[in-house]
Amino acid sequence: MMTHDVTKAAGRHPRRKRVGRGESSGMGRQAGRGNKGAQSRSGYSRNPIYEGGQMPMFRRLAKRGFSNVNFRREYAPVNIGWLDANCSGSVSLANLRTALHLKKDELVKVLGGGELKKKLSVEAHAFSAAAKAAIEKAGGSVKIIEQADPAESWKAKRNTAKNAGPAKKPA
Structure with missing residues (x-):
């Protein structure tokens, strides 16, 4: 048998059905x-959350609990082991x-992972108790x-005179 004698397995790659090409095509x-x-129109795409006019799921389910999404603080973590390996002397926030390739509004927290043998002067937004103790034990400052x-x-902004509304008339 030669390579030119080899044929494709029948039905392995079925032909693509071409739709809208005459009645006798079957489609x-x-x-x-x-x-x-x-x-049935071209260009139509269904909204994935639209449920055909019935009351949508997100409006049927109860809204419960509390979300602090506007007020939570998220910190970029830095371990003292990393500081020991990569820094010396004074470690500024800049x-x-x-x-660490952080954005300018990101907060930094120093954590106590690893060992610190150098004397470092570190500035950050927050320190864990273990990190603070380790830095001060090594002779550094926080x-x-x-x-x-x-x-x-937010509360201060909300309570400004602009947002206070019109003054009430005395009765």
Whole structure:
């Protein structure tokens, strides 16, 4: 047997059904799209959350619990072991942001993972108790950068004179 004698297995790659190409093709006229309506037209795409007019699931389910999505604080973690391996002397927030490729509004928290043998002066937004103890034990210093509490700033903004509304008339 030669390579030119080898044939494809029958039915292995079925021909693509060409729809809308005449009645005798078996897929003419409506081309498998049913009768009229948006779904039979070209360019139509169904909204994945639309449920055909019935009350949608997200409105049927109860809204429960509390979400602090606007007020939570998320920190980028940095271990003291990483600081020991990659830093020396004074570690400023700007240096950490550059080294860790952080955005300018991201908060940094130093954690106590690893060992610290160098004397470091570290500044960050927060420190774990273990990290603070390890840095001070090695003879270094810790500087906590104060950040505004988002909930407090929101309350202050909400209670301004602009948002107070019209003054009530005395009765």
